[in-house]
Amino acid sequence: MADGTAGIGFRHAATATEIVAVVRRALILSGLDRGHLGVLATAADRADEAPIREAADILAVPLMAIGPELLAAMDARVVTRSARIVATRYTGSVAEAAALAAAGPGGALLLPRIATERVTCALALAAQSVTQGA
Numbered sequence: 001m002a003d004g005t006a007g008i009g010f011r012h013a014a015t016a017t018e019i020v021a022v023v024r025r026a027l028i029l030s031g032l033d034r035g036h037l038g039v040l041a042t043a044a045d046r047a048d049e050a051p052i053r054e055a056a057d058i059l060a061v062p063l064m065a066i067g068p069e070l071l072a073a074m075d076a077r078v079v080t081r082s083a084r085i086v087a088t089r090y091t092g093s094v095a096e097a098a099a100l101a102a103a104g105p106g107g108a109l110l111l112p113r114i115a116t117e118r119v120t121c122a123l124a125l126a127a128q129s130v131t132q133g134a
Contacts, residue, residue, distance in 0.1 A: 003038055007098030007100070009113075011118040013118055016055040023037070025121075039061050040061055070097075077097075079093075081093075099123055103125060105127060109124050
């Protein structure tokens with residue numbers, strides 16, 4: 001069942017290869033099987049950029065654009081606090097907020113944000129997986 005969500009934050013210079021590498025690293029660190037990844041999610045204003053679209057294509061998952069209101073609504077549930085991101089996005093971590101938003105109501109953070117120089121990634125599970133112990 002593809003019930004995992006990968007939230008992605010990335011700088012303008014990031015490449016699809018970098019995004020895919022961070023997602024694969026997150027899957028390994030979390031112990032989540034690749035077959036459980038159902039969606040990549042990122043901030044809506046970045047979702048049309050080539051690197052994130054190419055990464056979704058490479059990973060063969062849909063890309064979900066998360067609006068600013070929903071990202072901000074996830075702030076109480078994120079565990080990472082970046083002062084720069086709070087000031088511009090009203091949430092502590094775009095990656096964590098996007099992953100949680102894409103997982104839907106009752107979803108849970110599986111792996112807090114991991115980061116490289118240009119990409120951040122966090123993983124969340126949809127509610128049915130949380131209650132079933134994925």
